Amino acid sequence: MTNLASGVRLDACGKTFDDGTQALEPIDLEIAAGETVVLLGPSGCGKTTTLRIIAGLEQPDAGGRVWFGAEDVTALPIERRNVGMVFQSYALFPNMSVAGNIGYGLKVRRVEAAARSREVLRLLDMMHLSGMGERRVDQLSGGQRQRVALARALAVRPRVLLLDEPLTALDAKLRESLRIDIDRLLRTLGMTAVYVTHDQAEAMALGDRIAVMSHGRIAQIGTPQDIYYRPATEFVADFIGTMNRLPGQCHDGVLRVAGGSLPLPADGHGADHAMFRPQDGQIVAPGQGDLAGRIAAVFFLGNATRIIVELDDVQSVVVETGERRAFREGDRVGVRVDPGGIMTLRR
């Protein structure tokens, strides 16, 4: 398959709807050719609006420009942008067979029937749907339907693949396996892809980079590791995974917090808080470790045990451990925090 993927650039693309609500503040976003960027955020954060601006389904406010490679496509309607779209609702045409759906984009491009059916067979095979070409759409499972939708989007060799919560309608097991398939496809085909989701696990697994969005703005954009270990704002820190955040006073690079003190990283001296992930904490004997407290609750999760430790009446921290020990509510314990896992917000 020839690679026609092009990079995408948004220049100051904002969106104000007719009723005056501003869904998106003017944002800049650059996506390299072949890169997968995940737009992650809660509902109403502007991620779907951003995707629709790239697709050409929404026009950015005056002044905003959309570039595919070196071409300004701002004025082009979606049907002339050559993008592939995958929707949460699958959006398969119910009046066409599986093969009819996959071949639709080639049909409107007037590709002759023989070449079209060859291409459809190739895509069916690639999506593990061999032999299902003549089926009706309503005879397929949810996972199969989304594979057909992917094949249909890929058939037109899009410059950019746009996926709008493609796994949200599926159950957990199926979501995992289809996510792996999508990941493999994006890598092997070298597709430029923009993937919208509210599921952080999906974002972590799929994104070369993640743009965390909130209230119509990009709160932070970076690799999954960046986002997870170096969150730029309180919102990002809280939205991705669980984060312990303790306020305190800094003295000589050490933060005094409820129940003890934590060494701050070199770039965080002077901060008024410290943060760490639950897996960077460890339950130790009382009197040892960095923090002292009392076990308030224990949840066995299977692959780990999640322990909530009260430091005082207000502050508590969450610790996750894979240890096969029995933890009892009410026990006094110490918490040791891996110094490498302690972070502060950038200012």
Add this chain to the structure above:
Amino acid sequence: MHRGNTRLLLLALPAVVVFAAFWLLPMARLVQVGASGPRGIAAYAAVVTDSNYFASLVATVAVSFAVTVATLVVSAIAGLFLQRNAFPGRGVLVAMLTFPLAFPGVVVGFMVIMLAGRQGLIGNVTDALFGYPVVFAYSMAGLFVGYLYFSIPRVILTVMAAVGKLDPALEEAARSLGATPWQVVRDVVIPGLRPALIASGAICFATSMGAFGTAFTLATNINVLPITIYTEFTNYANFSLAAALSLVLGLITWAALAFARSLAGSTVAAAA
């Protein structure tokens, strides 16, 4: 088990009595009367063999079919527009469009005469412009306009409801694949509206086949089956032929409805 059946029978009894008294017995009587004339059972064939009645049947089917097609085209476009676009006065416009539903056929006929009759608006305007009035109220064309007038509201409402249920992502998907607006309408919108169009088209056809008031108001000699039945019955006291024609009219309309239902049934999956 047995007691349960008895109770069910008792519960169903009122419905059975009503069905027998107001459907079964009159129908049986109609069939009997139809075959009781000088022609005997051949009265039923008269609608085909007698050129007068056959012409009447063809005219009725033709005008009903034309009304159905015109109504579907007008209402599908208007319904799509009304459901998809928000503009000031939209609610008032929709309410006004449904107003004709409240009129009996006589009033609709009266309105057609005021529009296209001898003293009608179209007549006055064309008289002023070309020197001769265009009058078509008292013909099949007038009947067509009248039927169109009371058919459009029903179909528009059905189409609007169906458009509201179309998944907008389907059209967006088609566009993303390169489909032009016309291809989107042909490949996505019309197939999506198909069940609603078939169902409301069938109702529209059935209503036009049996409508009497409008035709009777426009002219007593318009050659459609309901008028023919009326004339045979009241003017010539030809009960048997009127009964036979009634049954034929009923059968054709019923068959059209059943055919439409079978078509719509095969597309039910489209809504999934």
